[in-house]
Amino acid sequence: MSELIARYFDRLAGREDAVLTDLSGGLRRSVTGRDLPDLTDRVAGWLAAQGVQRGDRVVAVFDNRLEAALLLLAALRHGITLCLQPANAEAQALADLAAGLGARAIISAATPCPEGATPLTLEAAAASPAHPAPDLAPQTPFTLTFTSGSTGAPKGILHAAESFLGCAAAFNRQTGIGAGDRFLNVMPMYYMAGIFNGLLAPLAAGASVVIDAAFGTPTALRFWPRVAEEGITALWLSPTMLSLVMRLDRGDKVLPAGFRRLFVGTGAMAARDAQAFLDSYGMAPLQSYGLSELLYISVDDPGQPHFGSVGRPLDGVRVHLDADGRLGFSTPHAFLGYLVEGALIPPEPVFATSDLGALEDGILSILGRSDDIILRGGVNVNPIEIERALAPLFKGRGFCVTGLPDATLGQKVVLVFEGATARPEDDEIWARARQIVAQGPGRAQLDARAQIAALPLGPTGKIRRAALRETLAAAEGAA
Template identity: 30%
Template sequence: MPSTRYEFFANLFLHGEDSPFLLLDGDKTIHYSEFFERAVRLLNHLVRQGARHGDRVIIGLENRPEYLELILALALGGMTACPVDPAVSVVQLDKAKRVANATMAITSYDQLAYALDTSIPDCVHQGGMSDPFLVVFSSGTTGAPKGIVQSLENFFAAAKAFAGAVGLQPGQVTLHNWPMFYNAGLFNLFACPLLSGGVIAVGKRFAAKNLGDFWADLARFRPDSLYLSPTMAATLAKTYRFFSADLEPLQRARIISTSSILYPAIKEEFLRVLGAPLLPCFGITELGGSFTIGDADSGPFSVGKVMADVGVQIDDQADGELLVQSPYMALGYLAEGGGIDYFDRRQPFRTGDLGHVRDGELYISGRKKDSIKKGGEMINLAEVEDMVHATQLCEECYAVGKPDLFWGETYDVFFVPPAGGNAQAIKDELSRLFNASLPQSQRPDQIHAVSEVPRTSSGKPIKRLISYEVAQ
């Protein structure tokens, strides 16, 4: 890998200068060289606003092509991008600025301008590839969010390795329909296509209330690759009957499932209704991003094969916790005062996920916190959730562990009824399902209907907060 940031990005963007890089609405195209020049002009504007090498910059913006240009501008300048959900409150934004020790916050596109100057500013030549590049605030699905600091070198090296494992080819189109402040929006949908010489179709951000936009983007861009979370996939399968969409653009694409566990019931229903297989993958932000990829034949709860340069082991003394050794590991977590608590790169990373390896494939059965020990018996809550998903009785279902004086631990089941559904009738059906399918010791303590599930800004359910809705 080149030793300077300018050399690295110039090799990527200027060698394929006449190739399209971004596809936009209205048949507009931004080529590789044009994208690079716009990023340099944007960087010159930021330098005139006082930005310097080593600065941390909070980004609270909605999806637009300029967002990706800003990411490149900051990377060129040796500044650290700190993306946050643009919907955060002022209090949350101030907290992010304080935690990151940020010198600048960009929360409106009105703050951006493109200088006429296309010369390379001095900051581009300061520092090296190992400098911090990105702070990703973790989703906080099971605890308080953390600021994960990644270097430019490891982030893009991980993206190159994953793009190779997936088989991305030059000129292939990847649909970008995820939040750009989310790690997948930058790793899977920006860096991976870039490192493979691909094309990014900037579509509408996926939203359950605007599913017509998703089908329209598929027809317009006809991507070779796209990413869906299991929740997105389940939503599309359940609602397809309301759309007269052509399935051919979906079926021709490589569809990768990421973000959370791909339940077998969701995978099977997506294939049955839409005729397209979902390919599982697995990644951890602290380890650079995605590092496994499966295929259409991957078994239930398989996340596919692990990339060649990533090592995995299972700690049987910790209930089967997955440990990972990766050359793409992030630098560490943000510390008080803006410093970095560096990871010990000599030790494997404890993921908090439970898994096992069989026939060369990695299987993930859930988080450690998604498995409980009830009276000495381990219960995998992900398998309970998959059992409910297979019935299609409800929109969503989550099993949440809780302490118990007698058993040590037990769990409750929370479900979201479909629109117009009878919550009590569904609760009775679920009770009959558990009585028929599980021994008494493995059945939930209580079953609750909830109107909605609290989520992170990236759409992941916050399981530790679901019970609060019942209490309200």
């Protein structure tokens, strides 16, 4: 295996205690650092019995379980490419994906096992013969995930082990994560944040990881007691997750002893919300910023956080801004390229994004996405800025500001209320919202309001704005 991967497992092998603990499904299962390399080699042996060898592609159905972590680590160590899919993926979709990728197998590390997939169990892996870890060529493909396809056909994002492990090392150095830390992973593990934030990066520092069920209301209700019981020192949440944890916390707002790092990522966190957590709990949440193609770009400073920003770029990352404020990055942790219809398209040296940003005194701020900007009557309106101003009106209730086509204005600005039906207070909120927006610095205007039963959300609670616009436009067309 490569020296980088060998060092990764050697660091873990020096641990006599559990480096992986799984609490999902009402069971408690653990693997020590000393046993982890052998167990991943046995997973590779089990895969070989399914016809999977080094260099093969596998469609992997992931849930928050120990088997998913072991399958990921076996792929890292043995040069197998995993195409990660959620536990609720449909059988036909998995079969079509496997056929299109030329995948050797469909392996499920989730329960129940989808039809047509082969289930991986800890017991079956442990009983398999261990396969020795091979020497891997640099830049061997490791993970394959897909873009949402909201702006065209979905594209496969192909990463090598080097991008994950290099980025993890840079992130851990900047944030002080080390072998004494114990992470709680409640991010969905088929998602990039679930495998990088909650597994690969902590283990790269020699830290241990506790895997719990993917985040939901039950997680939020027992959140801080779980952190205390397990001696957790650090964890990741999305802004939406953190908001729910705060709303459902009926305790004394005192963080468990030893807890020292709360990372917030996968979406923008308003400075107001970060300050509210600091005021209530006495700890600053650390905002970060990343992209599926580039992994982590920046993270806030633990000693001097800058609320409303996404912190300082990691070592080796360079920020580029065009004349319109669109961000681009050059980084040593970039992906291998996009896989489109079987062909690999390498990335440009500077990866251009749709995000708008600013870099001041080395601190990066994200100001929204260029493709979400509403062009109303020839004037650019940033929905993120409006949402930040209106958030106090909604008191945690879901809402969104978006643009829809308009014959006169080009685009109109629409305030979307979440809920199956309108509430008595909605008229008052609407009137006050129009006043706040009209008096704001941009002198924008809310043109219409809309109602939706549930906002379309991604796996970490971030609003899927393109999907929302399509739903609203279809409803207007049918009206």
